[in-house]
Amino acid sequence: MSFAFVGPVDVVAKGAVHATEIDGVEIAIVHADDDQFYAVRDECSHASIALSEGEVDGCTLECWLHGSRFDLRTGEPSGPPATEPVATFPVEIRDGDIYVSTTPSNGVMP
Numbered sequence: 137m138s139f140a141f142v143g144p145v146d147v148v149a150k151g152a153v154h155a156t157e158i159d160g161v162e163i164a165i166v167h168a169d170d171d172q173f174y175a176v177r178d179e180c181s182h183a184s185i186a187l188s189e190g191e192v193d194g195c196t197l198e199c200w201l202h203g204s205r206f207d208l209r210t211g212e213p214s215g216p217p218a219t220e221p222v223a224t225f226p227v228e229i230r231d232g233d234i235y236v237s238t239t240p241s242n243g244v245m246p
Contacts, residue, residue, distance in 0.1 A: 137226070137237050137238075137239050138237070138238050138239075139226075139228055139235035139236060139237050139238070140158045140159065140235065140236055140237075140238055141233060141234075141235055142154075142156055142158075142165055142233075142234040142235065142236055143156075143233065143234055144232055144233055144234070145167075145173070145229060145232055145233065145234055147234070148165050148166070148167040148173065148234070149167060150167050150168075150169070150171065151167065151168070151169055151192050152166075152167055152192065153165065153166050153187070153188045153189075153190065153192060153197065154166075154167075154188070155178055155186065155188035156236075158236055158238055159238050161177065161238075161246040162177070162178035162179060162186070162188075163175050163176070163177065163178055163225060163236060164176050164177070164178040164186075164187045164188040164197065165227070165234060165236065166192055166197060166208055168192060168194065168195050168208055169192070169193075169194050169195070170194070170195060172195075172227075173227045173229060173234055174195070174208035174209065174224070174227060175224065175225040175226075175227050175236045175237075176197065176206065176208060176211055176222050176223065176224050176225070177211075177222045177223040177224075177240075177244070177246045179222065180199040180201070180202075180204055180206075180218060180222070181204070181206075181213070181218050181219075181220040181221065181222050182199065182202060182204045182213075182217050182218035182219075182220075183199070183201055183202055183204075183217075185199055185200070185201045185202075187199055187206070187222070193205075195207060195208045195209055196208065196214060199218070202217050202218075203215070203217075204216070204217055204218035205218075206218070206221070206222050208224070209224070210224065210242060211223060211224040211242045211244055221242060221244050222244065223240040223242065223244040223245065223246040224240060224241050224242045224244070225237050225238075225239070225240055225241060226239075226241045
């Protein structure tokens with residue numbers, strides 16, 4: 137599994153989202169309230185809206201347009217209107233830097 141460098145951990149404040157592109161795929165990097173970093177496809181499965189513009193609540197990312205909520209650990213929607221998961225990607229922190237895998241961890245294609 138290969139990982140791509142995103143940047144230092146301080147590019148994503150706790151409770152915030154950072155949009156980036158890795159190998160042509162838009163990715164939302166989230167520094168969740170549990171102090172973990174997560175990466176999901178930066179596109180709501182309901183309406184093709186950038187999730188990086190949404191709100192973080194614990195380990196959930198909410199789409200700003202229609203309120204679909206996604207579990208950052210699994211990509212599964214936790215409420216309507218979304219019914220399909222978003223791709224999630226493994227994240228590693230190495231020497232204070234964020235690296236994201238280019239292969240989805242939940243089997244959902246980006």
